[in-house]
Amino acid sequence: MASPGKPSESVLSSGLTIEGKIEGNGNVRVAGRFKGNVNVKGEFTVESGASVHGEVRADSVLVGGEVRGQxxxxxxxxxxxxxxxxxxxxxxxxxxxxxxKMRGKVEFGWKEGEIEDAPPMEGGGLSATR
Incomplete structure (x- = not known):
């Protein structure tokens, strides 16, 4: 149970592979493998050695493993x-x-609330390939 004032955290442990959808409030940490879309109000963390294949939407994202998707x-x-x-x-x-490492188009520097109103990336984003 989460402490008062501290957001809850859900964990997908290493050694687990799950396919589906993650939605909700609170922090989510993936140490295993997840295939599907993520939409959370909170922090989403991909641990070193973990992988996520799908779209990730969150307040903040920490990438230590691999993400394939937007x-x-x-x-x-x-x-x-x-x-x-x-x-x-x-x-x-x-x-x-x-x-x-990153391969794809990158847009950043938008204030909260502006990001969904940002123009589409088609030709407008910067390519960040290393």
Whole structure:
């Protein structure tokens, strides 16, 4: 049970593979493998060695493993040195550690609320290929 004032956290443990959809409030941490779309009000974390294949929408996203699909974060996306994204990214702010990898179009710097009104990435986003 979550402490008062502290958001709850759900964990997909390493060694587990799940296919489906994740929706809700609170923080979610993936240490295993997940295939499907994610839509959470809170922080979504992909641990080192974990993978997510699908669209990820959250307030903030921390990538330490691999994401294949679009990431949309109203607040922040942070890549750890082991983080990999193959897909497009839209975020309020972006932090990228040396050693991380991205292939796709990137948009960041939008204020909260503006991100969904941002023009589509078709030709308008920057390519972030390393």
């Amino acid at each position: 990431i949309v974060a109203t607040s922040r996306v942070e890549f750890k040195e082991t983080g990999t994204l193959i897909g497009d990214l839209k975020a309020g702010s972006l932090a990228v550690a040396a050693g991380s």
